[in-house]
Amino acid sequence: GQQVQQSPASLVLQEGENAELQCNFSSTATQLQWFYQSPGGSLVSLLSNPSGTKHTGRLTSTTVTKERRSSLHISSSQTTDSGTYLCAIDPNAYKVIFGKGTHLHVLP
Amino acid sequence: NAGVIQTPRHKVTGKGQEATLWCEPISGHSAVFWYRQTIVQGLEFLTYFRNQAPIDDSGMPKERFSAQMPNQSHSTLKIQSTQPQDSAVYLCASSLGQGNGAETLYFGSGTRLTVL
Numbered sequence: 001g002q003q004v005q006q007s008p009a010s011l012v013l014q015e016g017e018n019a020e021l022q023c024n025f026s027s028t029a030t031q032l033q034w035f036y037q038s039p040g041g042s043l044v045s046l047l048s049n050p051s052g053t054k055h056t057g058r059l060t061s062t063t064v065t066k067e068r069r070s071s072l073h074i075s076s077s078q079t080t081d082s083g084t085y086l087c088a089i090d091p092n093a094y095k096v097i098f099g100k101g102t103h104l105h106v107l108p
Numbered sequence: 109n110a111g112v113i114q115t116p117r118h119k120v121t122g123k124g125q126e127a128t129l130w131c132e133p134i135s136g137h138s139a140v141f142w143y144r145q146t147i148v149q150g151l152e153f154l155t156y157f158r159n160q161a162p163i164d165d166s167g168m169p170k171e172r173f174s175a176q177m178p179n180q181s182h183s184t185l186k187i188q189s190t191q192p193q194d195s196a197v198y199l200c201a202s203s204l205g206q207g208n209g210a211e212t213l214y215f216g217s218g219t220r221l222t223v224l
Binding site for chain 1: 151213214
């Protein structure tokens with residue numbers, strides 16, 4: 001079965017609203033990362049958060065390892081935040097497995 | 109640092125032709141990964157090299173697909189006798205390769221392969 005499940009599949013917001021993205025994973029993982037893929041396709045790592053809460057800019061990630069779930073909170077969304085947010089785990093400490101992503105569209 | 113470089117950006121082949129995709133990892137990174145991305149399947153792991161040695165190719169279709177890393181500065185993914193279902197974006201990534209499970213992956217811009 002799918003090891004990483006993300007919800008919602010898509011999300012439409014008005015600029016300024018907050019976004020909450022969820023990730024559930026079925027395998028134990030040594031690492032959990034959130035990635036952003038722009039509409040043009042480039043993929044960049046946003047943050048790594050195997051457990052606890054981490055902040056970077058307007059992003060906050062909370063991972064509860066024993067419950068195998070992570071969330072990504074985007075505050076005060078901007079149109080430039082539009083794109084796909086991917087959750088990824090590495091159950092083998094190197095082989096990163098990705099979810100199918102949440103497609104975020106922020107309207108002006 | 110130019111990041112991970114993939115060439116070509118786009119490739120169109122006819123059914124049955126061969127396609128070779130190139131990846132130049134970030135200098136100093138010893139781990140190189142290949143992924144394939146489609147709308148239906150999402151991002152799928154294909155293969156992984158560490159210090160140029162193939163470590164895990166469990167995601168590679170056993171026939172027609174092969175990957176090599178002849179030196180630390182580039183890796184190739186070769187698809188023989190391409191089929192329409194091979195159409196996808198092929199992404200290469202690299203990381204420091206320290207193996208501690210806490211590394212950031214750096215992705216290239218990908219090669220969009222279209223098989224007619």
